[in-house]
Each structure stands twice: as structure tokens, then as C-alpha cells.
Amino acid sequence: MLLGFDIGGTKCAVVIGSAPGDGPMEIIDKVIVPTTQPPYEMIEALFTAAEELLAKHKVLNAGLRGIGISCGGPLNSKKGLILSPPNLPGWDNIPMVEMTEARFGKKALLQNDANACAVAEWKYGAGKGYENVIFLTFGTGMGAGLILNGRLYSGTTDFAGEVGHLRLSDMGPVGFGKAGSFEGWCSGGGIAQLAQIKVRERLQMGEKVSFCNSPDDLPKLTAKVVAEAAHTGDELAIAIYNTCAEYLGRGLSLLIDILNPEVIIMGSIYGRARSLLDARMMQVIERETYIGSRSVCKIVPAGLGENIGDMAALSLAIMSAQ
Incomplete structure (x- = not known):
């Protein structure tokens, strides 16, 4: 037992x-x-x-x-x-x-938790049968667990995989204590921040937003609320997820080029909003990554749900x- x-x-x-x-x-x-x-x-x-x-x-x-x-x-x-x-x-x-x-x-x-989830997906989920696996939490935050050459890699001081701290832009939503970080652009908290910025712009211009009626409702915006609006065709919500997908592609491109994985597995938000992310994400990856690494890497949602x-x-x- x-x-x-x-x-x-x-x-x-x-x-x-x-x-x-x-x-x-x-x-x-x-x-x-x-x-x-x-x-x-x-x-x-x-x-x-x-x-x-x-x-x-x-x-x-x-x-x-x-x-x-x-x-x-x-x-x-x-x-x-x-x-x-x-x-x-x-x-x-x-x-x-x-x-x-x-x-x-x-x-x-x-x-x-990211390392633990990486092990679980590697042994029993979408990473089974592979030797080089990256698992990304993509939930409230953005962290990674790394399986390299068939072993969990945690680094010298246990901080390997803290990909959320990578800065992808000089300015942007704050994640992991850093504006414009991977976690800032690609996490539940980051998507909420981006939505608040974009919705506030529309409301101040006197425009209506289907998923937020007034500035008082801005704190209620979440990644889930925006995704639900995007799935119904709301153009602003779709644009917010397109921006997230752009930076998701940039972050994944760095990981693909540096670590040459066989599979990247993403949890939480990716599993629920894949249809909103894949097209732009893959455009960026096609543009940014070396074909020798890109061609052998699959990107899939977590298999263990x-x-x-x-x-x-x-x-x-x-x-x-x-």
C-alpha cells in the first residue's frame, strides 16, 4: 500500500x-x-x-x-x-x-508539486514511454517539472524548472515577482491581470464588454470567465487568449531549443482552453524554434486529469x- x-x-x-x-x-x-x-x-x-x-x-x-x-x-x-x-x-x-x-x-x-506531477505524467500519463519530458503546471502559476534522460532533474539547489521566472518582455502582467515573466503572461493570475487591463481600456472608452459590466467588476475577472466568453465568440476575450498564446509559444520555444524534449505536457488551463491557444502558440513555435528540436517534440494536455x-x-x- x-x-x-x-x-x-x-x-x-x-x-x-x-x-x-x-x-x-x-x-x-x-x-x-x-x-x-x-x-x-x-x-x-x-x-x-x-x-x-x-x-x-x-x-x-x-x-x-x-x-x-x-x-x-x-x-x-x-x-x-x-x-x-x-x-x-x-x-x-x-x-x-x-x-x-x-x-x-x-x-x-x-x-x-510540479516535479511530482511530472513524475506522475511520465509514469502513468501522457509522458509514459518517453525519456525527455517537460511538465508545465499552467494553473494559478507557471512551474515546470523536468524528466531528462529518464530521470527527474531538480538542479543543484532544487530550483530547476522555475520557468515562470523567465522574463519574456520588459513590461507585462506580473508573475513570480517579475513583470513580463512567463508566469505573468501564462497563468491564471496573469490572464486575469491582462483581462483587467484590456477591459478597463474598453470601459473607459465607453464601450461595452460582454463579460464585465463596470469597473467595479474588474476584480472578478478570471481566466475561466474570459475563456467562457471567448468560447462564445467574444472578440476581446479571444484577443486576450491570443496574447497569452503568443507568449506561451515564446516560452515553449525557449524550452524546446534548450532541452530538446520529446513531449511537453501542460496541465490545468491548457487542458480547458486548448482550442483558444493552439493556433497562435504553434505559429510562434514554428517561427522561433530549430526544426531539429521542434520536429520531435509533441505538445499535449495532461493525461491524468x-x-x-x-x-x-x-x-x-x-x-x-x-
Whole structure:
């Protein structure tokens, strides 16, 4: 039996599963725990939920193969420390692996969520069968997990894959603390910022916008709201996603030329808004990348869908047992 913890800023999941040999992963059960308590109280709640889940399925600690912990960075996977993630205030230098191993008596592995999702997609999703895989979160933020030459690559200090910090323009929406960054142009938060700018321009000129009635509604704009309007044919919403797609193509072109991957897998927003992004994105990639790298690289949505967080934590559990 495998035990996984998926730690997020608004909610956490505790999941148990199994993976016989090289067979498919099976999610057996899970519980959701809202992230509403201080760090150590929250960890105790997660451990208690895990023990109750294991007891429910009559699994003793001795029956565990391994434990995986997926959490937003920054963190130190080698030392098993969670290091002040922006979406987890107060989680400063938390010895998560040490605490988990002491409680359950099994080896645990901690990785940032992008790396964990990359492993899951590589082993069980759209990256299965490939040796060089890039996974991009493309959700609230933009981060990457890198599988290079058949191994997870995390870099010297665990910060490999922080592609959201790449600056793609001198000015633009702010992401990862940097205006005009990859995360600024290509993330849920960035699309919302871009929409607020473009909609404000229209409203100040006295024009009507179908998905925003007044300046008071600007804070309510989200990537989802804009995508829904674009799918109905709203020209401003389509233009906003075209701008995102332009910079998505630029960011992907850098990754294709530098890392020469076989497949780039994108989660969240790409899966839901692919029809709004692909045409412009591919035009940019055709224009910018070296054909020898471009011709061997596929770009696809995540294959694990809504289960990716659970599968990510359980994939780390398998790695911890090896």
C-alpha cells in the first residue's frame, strides 16, 4: 500500500493507493483536509486523517511500501524541508520528511508539486514511454517539472524548472515577482491581470464588454470567465487568449531549443482552453524554434486529469520505496 500527501494552500489531500509491479496505479481512497490551521496543527490533522484512512482499509504501518509528499515550493527535497511557500504562510523550515518517517516508520519523499506531477505524467500519463519530458503546471502559476534522460532533474539547489521566472518582455502582467515573466503572461493570475487591463481600456472608452459590466467588476475577472466568453465568440476575450498564446509559444520555444524534449505536457488551463491557444502558440513555435528540436517534440494536455495531484503524491511514494 502507498500513502500520499498533497499539500496545498487552500486544501490538502491524503490518499492511499497501490501499484502492483509495473501495473497501473490504483487510487483506493482519499480524504480532503482544508488548509485552515497553523503548520504543525495542520500536519497533525493530516497524519490523523492518514491513520484513520489506513485503519479503515485495515492497513498497518508495516503494510506501507512508501510515502510521497507533494507540496508547492520552495522546498529542499534532499533535506526533506518545506521552505516558506508563498501559498502556505508560516510553513518555514518544516522538517516534513523527518516528521512523517517518525510517525509512520517508512521512508518518505518530498518534492515540489510540479516535479511530482511530472513524475506522475511520465509514469502513468501522457509522458509514459518517453525519456525527455517537460511538465508545465499552467494553473494559478507557471512551474515546470523536468524528466531528462529518464530521470527527474531538480538542479543543484532544487530550483530547476522555475520557468515562470523567465522574463519574456520588459513590461507585462506580473508573475513570480517579475513583470513580463512567463508566469505573468501564462497563468491564471496573469490572464486575469491582462483581462483587467484590456477591459478597463474598453470601459473607459465607453464601450461595452460582454463579460464585465463596470469597473467595479474588474476584480472578478478570471481566466475561466474570459475563456467562457471567448468560447462564445467574444472578440476581446479571444484577443486576450491570443496574447497569452503568443507568449506561451515564446516560452515553449525557449524550452524546446534548450532541452530538446520529446513531449511537453501542460496541465490545468491548457487542458480547458486548448482550442483558444493552439493556433497562435504553434505559429510562434514554428517561427522561433530549430526544426531539429521542434520536429520531435509533441505538445499535449495532461493525461491524468483531475487525478493528477493524487497520482503525483502516490508516484513519489513509489520512488521513496525504491
